[in-house]
Amino acid sequence: xxxxxxxxxxxxxxxxxxxxxxxxxxxxxxxxxxxxxxxxxxxxxxxxxxxxxxxxxxxxxxxxxxxxxxxxxxxxxxxxxxxxxxxxxxxxxxxxxxxxxxxxxxxxxxxxxxxxxxxxxxxxxxxxxxxxxxxxxxxxxxxxxxxxxxxxxxxxxxxxxxxx
Amino acid sequence: xxxxxxxxxxxxxxxxxxxxxxxxxxxxxxxxxxxxxxxxxxxxxxxxxxxxxxxxxxxxxxxxxxxxxxxxxx
Numbered sequence: 001x002x003x004x005x006x007x008x009x010x011x012x013x014x015x016x017x018x019x020x021x022x023x024x025x026x027x028x029x030x031x032x033x034x035x036x037x038x039x040x041x042x043x044x045x046x047x048x049x050x051x052x053x054x055x056x057x058x059x060x061x062x063x064x065x066x067x068x069x070x071x072x073x074x075x076x077x078x079x080x081x082x083x084x085x086x087x088x089x090x091x092x093x094x095x096x097x098x099x100x101x102x103x104x105x106x107x108x109x110x111x112x113x114x115x116x117x118x119x120x121x122x123x124x125x126x127x128x129x130x131x132x133x134x135x136x137x138x139x140x141x142x143x144x145x146x147x148x149x150x151x152x153x154x155x156x157x158x159x160x161x162x163x164x
Numbered sequence: 165x166x167x168x169x170x171x172x173x174x175x176x177x178x179x180x181x182x183x184x185x186x187x188x189x190x191x192x193x194x195x196x197x198x199x200x201x202x203x204x205x206x207x208x209x210x211x212x213x214x215x216x217x218x219x220x221x222x223x224x225x226x227x228x229x230x231x232x233x234x235x236x237x238x
Contacts (some may be wrong), residue, residue, distance in 0.1 A: 040202055076183050094187040095180045112184035112199070120192045127189055145173050146182055153186035 030065030033105045034081065036091075038113055043091065044081070052106060053080040054098050063098070063106055072098045076153040078116070078160045079108060090116050092160050094153065121161055128154035 031048035052063045055077030074096050082088040096110035131154060134147035170179050181203075188199040207223035 076187070092187065094183040111180050112187045112202075114187065114191055114195065114199075118191050118195045120190065120196075123192075123196075124190045127186070131186075142173055145170055149170060149179065149182050150186040153183050154190065157187070157190050 030104075032063065032065040032067065034108070035106070036079065036081070036108045036110070036113075038110055043113065046105070047083070049081050049083045051082040052098075052108075053078070053082075054108070055079075056098065063100060066104055067100045067106070069102050070100050074098055074108070074110065076156045079110075079113070090160075092116060092119065092157055116160060119157055119161055121158070124154050124157050124161070128158065 031050055032052070033046045034044045034049045034052055035042070035046055036044040050064070054061055054063065054072065055075045056072035057075055058072065060077075061072070074093060076094050077092070078090050079093050080088050080090045091113045092115075093108075093110040094112040096108065098106065098108045100106050128151060131147045131151040135144050135151055137144070174182070185203050188196060188203055190196075191199055208220050209223065210220045211218040
């Protein structure tokens with residue numbers, strides 16, 4: 001019942017459609033509790049943040065406080081966390097799920113993630129060339145598909161590093 | 165995920181492990197070495213019969229000392 005009430009009130013209070021540009025909110029009363037966790041490390045554990053930008057499978061989205069509950073699979077891409085008025089932090093995430101729970105909580109489960117500074121552009125370029133070679137070669141369908149998936153990840157990393 | 169045809173071939177688990185492995189291979193040197201360990205698994209199994217354990221068998225026997233264990237993308 002409360003979930004229904006929350007949904008309708010969230011509908012009335014729905015955040016405006018945001019562009020993923022450098023918009024931040026200087027003074028925000030409402031923050032959302034973020035838990036960004038990997039199997040081997042918890043980057044955030046119930047931390048109050050203002051906004052989280054994700055690249056979901058259905059498209060890029062920005063999550064603010066009191067977002068409607070939803071479950072989104074994530075593409076390999078950048079998760080940007082805006083904690084306050086002072087800038088944002090970015091991680092590249094290999095994939096996973098973002099779940100907004102009723103009660104203003106966002107949980108992001110990812111298998112691998114690293115800050116953008118930890119990536120080596122030369123390694124990405126070399127890996128991408130290698131993957132494209134396999135993907136357009138004449139190995140089995142499985143190997144080519146595997147290389148295609150890897151190539152997609154490398155291209156996403158390049159895009160993320162390029163537009164840092 | 166531009167090629168959603170992977171669903172015909174791979175499970176979601178395998179797909180995520182492939183993407184995670186790609187990410188690990190793109191890191192700078194020190195982080196990459198630490199991360200590579202996360203992608204490796206070793207499996208040993210043992211058949212039990214009448215309360216007696218049988219031979220412990222490696223799923224992928226290491227050929228010699230220091231051979232790298234199997235990748236986590238199964």
